[in-house]
Amino acid sequence: MNITEQLRRAERNPPAPFSVPLTDGGDLTVHRWLRILPAKRLVAQGELAGKPVLAKLFIAPAAKRHCVRELEGIEAVLGAGLASPAIISQGALPGGGQYLLTEFLERAESLETQWDALSHEPAGSEPALRLLRLALTGIAAMHAKGLVQRDLHLGNFLMHDGALQVIDGDAVEVLSQGQPITAQQAEENLAIFFAQLNPGWDAWVEQLLLAYLETNPHQAIHPENLAKLIGAKRQLRLENYLDKSLRDCTEFAVKRDWGRFEVCRRSDVVELERLLDAPDQCFTQQPLLKDGGSSTVALASTGVREVVVKRYNIKNAIHWLKRFWRPSRAWHCWLSAHRLQFLGIATPTPLAMVEQRNGPLRSTAWLVTEYCSGVNLLERFGTDGDRTPTEEEAAALLRLFGQLFHARISHGDCKATNLLWRLEEIVLIDLDGMRFYETDSSAWRKAWEADRARFLRNWPAGSPLGMWLDSQLPRSAGL
Template sequence: MSTTARLRDAGRHPPAPLSVQLDGEPLTIQQWLRVLPGKRLVGQGEWQDQRVLAKLFIATGAERHWQRESAGIQALQRAGQPTPDLLASGDLPGGGYYLLTEFLAGSQSLQQCWDQLADTGLGSPAATAILEEALQAIAAMHKQGLAQTDLHLGNFLQHEQQIYVIDGDAIEVTDPGKPLRQSAVKTNLALFFAQLEPQWDKQIDSLLQSYLVINPLPELDREQLNAAIRAERQRRLDDFLSKTLRDCSQFAVTKTFQRYSVVLRSEQEALAPLLADPDSVFTGIPLLKDGGSSTVTRATIGGRDVVIKRYNIKGLGHWLKRFWRPSRAWHSWLAGWRLSFLGIATPQPLAMIERRIGLLRREAWLITEYCPGQNLLEHLGEAGDAIPVKQTADAMLRTFKQLAEARISHGDFKATNLLWYDGRVVLIDLDAMQAHGNDAKWPKAWAKDRVRFVRNWPADSKLAMWLDDRLPR
C-alpha cells in the first residue's frame, strides 16, 4: 500500500514519526500539527538537514488546493509580504502532492498571543496591539491587490518582531501591485472584525488608523462596513452551530438507529463511560434536581466535576408532543454553544445524547462543565437592600447588554439561573432560550426577561429600582 493510501486510511491518527521519499530525499515528519482526515495533513519535520513545515495533500483531486497554496505563497513573496519561504513542492509517491516551507522556530500565531492575554476586553492595550499588528499586515496585502479570504489571527505568525502571513491557499489575487477596490476592502475587513466580540465595534475607527497608515484610502462608509460585519458575524455563527452537530475536527458524532450523540472531541475519551451509559450517574448520589420533565445530577468524571441533565418523557401524551422535534437537550446544546461563540459566559457544553427510534426522539441527556459559582439571589441578597458593587454591577449590565445586542431571550430569568463566578455572570438552564434575529416577538420576549429578573427582589428595594433604571429596555 502506498504512503498516501495509508495516510488516507489512518483517518485522524496518522503515524508519527513518518518517513516519505521525495525525489530521492527523505522527509521525516516528527509531529502532526493539523489533520483533516483523508484530505490534508500539516506536520513539522526534517528535510535536507533543516526543519520544515510539510503540507501533504492526500485527497483525490487535491491538485487544485496544492496549486492554490503554492500560487498564494508566491503572490505574497512577489508583493514583499513576509511569509515562510517555499522550499520544495511536487508529487507524492503513490498519489497526492506535497509542499514544504521553512519552519519558523519559536514563532507564535497572533491567536496564540491573544489566548495568552489575561484581558482581551475593549481597550486592553495588549489586545489592541495584537489587532493593530494584524491590521497593518492586512493593509500591506490590500495595498498590493491581495486578500486573505480565511482572515483570522491564527493565519498571522509573530517571529523575531516580524509578522508573517500563512495559508497561501486562502490568498486571493485581484490586480497584482494595485490596491484593492474599496468594496473588496470592506468585505475583507468585515471578515476580520466579525471575529471579535461586538464590544470591539466601538473601537473600529481607532483600530483602522493603523490600517490607513499603510494603505491610505478615501473615507470608508462605516454604515456599510457595520452592516457587512453584522452579516458576516451571523454567517459565522450559523456555520459554527451547524458544525456542532456534525463529525469534524472539533466534534465527534455517532448515529445509530437507537441513538444520536455528539461530544467535544477533546473530551471523547474521558467521557466514554458516561456516553455509553448516561443513566449510571443518577443512582447512589444526591440529585441537584428531581423534577418530572428533567432530572439533574453532578458527577466526577476523569477527575473533574460535570453536570448531567436528563430530559425525561413523562408518558405517552408527553412523548407524542416531543418525538417529532429536536429534544430540549439538542436545543440547550445549541444554546450553550451560541452563547460561547458570542462570548457570553455559560458552562461549556461537553456532550449531548438523544435516545431514538429511527428519527423519533425519546429521552435525552446534556453534559456540561460544572460551575461552582454562587447564584445571584445569594450573591446579591434576597432583600435587595443594597446596589451591587462595581465589579458585579459592570458584569451584570454587560451580560444583559450582550444578550440584547444578540437579540437573545433566556425565557426563565430567575436569579438562581445566573451564577457569579470568577468575576463573571454565568447563564445556566438554557432550555427556553431563544435567538430572535429580526423576529417581531423579540421586544415582548426581552421585556418579559427583564421584568422577571427585576422581580427577583422586592419592588421597592434599592436593588430592584437600580436594575429597573439601568437594564437595557
C-alpha cells in the first residue's frame, strides 16, 4: 500500500512516528501530527536531514491543486517582503499525494493560542487589545502589498523572536500585485476578522482600526460599512458553526445508526465514553438535582470532573406523538448553548447530546453539560430584594441582558434560579424555552417583555432591587 493510500485509510489516527519517502531521495520523519483533515490534508512537526520542518501532506484527489495553491500563497507573502517560514522542499507522494515542507519555527506561538489564554478577559481589556492590534498590523501589511487571506483569523499569525510571521499560504490571494487593495476590499477582509470576535468587541472596532491605519493608511475605512459587513459575516459564521456542531468534524464526533444519534465534543470523547454508553446509570444516584415529569437532572462524575446530565423524558404515548417528528429538547438546547457561547454569552459548556431513535422518529434524549458551581441570583440577592446590586453585579446584569437584547434572544423562563453568579459573571442555565428571532418583530418584542417581566417578578415591585432592575434593563420599543 502506498503512502497516500495509507494516510487516507488512517483517517483521524495516522501513525507517529512515521517515515515518508520524498522525491529527492530523502526521508521525512513525522514526530507529531498537528492537524488532521481526514483523507484531505495533514500537518505535522517533522525532521528532514536532522533539521526540524513543518510538513503539509496533501492526500485528497485534488492534492496537486491544493499544494500548488499553498505554495503560491507562501511565495506571494515572501515576495511581498513579509515574514513567513521559508520553503524547504515540495514534491509528489507515492499514490498521488503531494508534500510541502517549510521551516519549523521553534518557540513560535500562534496569536490564536495567546488569544485563548486571554479568554477570561472582558472585551476591551488591554492585553487583548494589544494582541488584536498586533494582528491588525499584520493584516494591514498584507493589504498594503495587495494581499488578503480569505480565511482570516488569529491562527494565521505567529510570533517568533519578536517578529510577526504570516502562515497558511492556502488562504492567501493576490488582489493587486504590489499595490494596496481598495477600501472596499479591505473592509470585506477586515469584516471576516472582526466577525470572529464576539459582539462585545464591536464597540472597540474603531479604536482598533487606528492600529491598522498606522501600517496601511492608503485607503479610508468606513466604520458604518464595516459594521454592516461584520454583522452579516458573523451571522453566516454562526449558522455554519451550528451546522458543524451536528456533524462529524475536527471539533465534534458524531455516531449515528437506526436507533441512536450521538454527538460529543471530540476533545471529551474518551472522558465521556462510559457515561454516554449508559447515560441513565447516573439517575440511580441520589439526590437528583431535579426529578420531574418532563425531565430528570443528575450530577455525575466522569472520573475527571463533575458534569450535569439532563434526560428529556417521554411521559406517555400522547406525549411521544407530539414529540417524535421534531428535534428533541436536548437537540434544541445543544444548539441554543452553542449559539450563546458563539456570541460570548456565558452558559455551561455543552459536552454531548444523545437522542434515542427509531429511524427518523425521536424519543428520549439526554444532554450533558459542564457543571457550574455558581450561586443562583435568588440566593445571592435574597427574596426581599432589599439592596441594589454592587458595581460588579450591576455590570454583569446589564452586560447579560444587553447581550440577549441585541442578539434578539428570549430565554423563555427567566427565573432568578436559572441565572447563576460565578466569578463576577452571570451564567444562563436551563435553555429549554430559549428562542432566537431573526427580525425585530412584534413576536420578538413580546417575548422580550415577557422575559423582562418574569425576571422582575423574582422580587417585590417596590423593593430597591426591583426598582433598580425596572429602570435599568432594556425595554423593547412599540409595546
